[in-house]
Amino acid sequence: MAVRLLKAFALSLDQAEDAFDPIYSGEPNHRMKIVRYPGRDTTGGDQGVGAHKDGGFLTLLLQDDNKGLQVEYDGSWVNVDPIPGTLVVNIGELLELASNGYLRATVHRVVTPSAGVERISVPFFFSARLDATIPLLTLPEELAAEARGPASDPDNPLFRDVGTNVLKSRLRSHPDVARRHYADLLETRASPG
């Protein structure tokens, strides 16, 4: 399903439908995880997952019946309430880079469930080969006119080198682990490219 969607995105950008194939074929860094959010009575706060963009091409997300996921739209947070039988599709950073910011990666976060409620979600991150570099696609004029360039957030630089971008996402998602075990990497991270 992710491949079909990515091909549809390529077509919508006026590219060949297989334009992204070489970037993820072979040994792509796709990941899937099961995430458990205990209720507020356990966590003592409302921070589930802080605001972020996913680092791959696309994320397909299965939610259970419990609310919590929010996406940023026009500067406010919008609830993405679960709809049975559906998956949430988030645009990731690699599509933002390839489309020069015509497509923006979805900024999203998760708020901790109420006391006594536990939420489970299963995201599938459709990513790319770690040794691939994301090309800058030539967009048709009408789309290029609306491409704002990839976001230049100093707190979240986007890297065309897929391996570097994956490492950045990992260090950002788990800052405590990064500080403890990979302090040298935090120091020497390359600058955006």
Ligand SMILES: O=C(O)CCC(=O)C(=O)O
């Ligand atoms: O649990 C969710 O709904 C989203 C999780 C998420 O954003 C992530 O793991 O990147």
Ligand SMILES: [Fe+2]
């Ligand atoms: Fe995410």
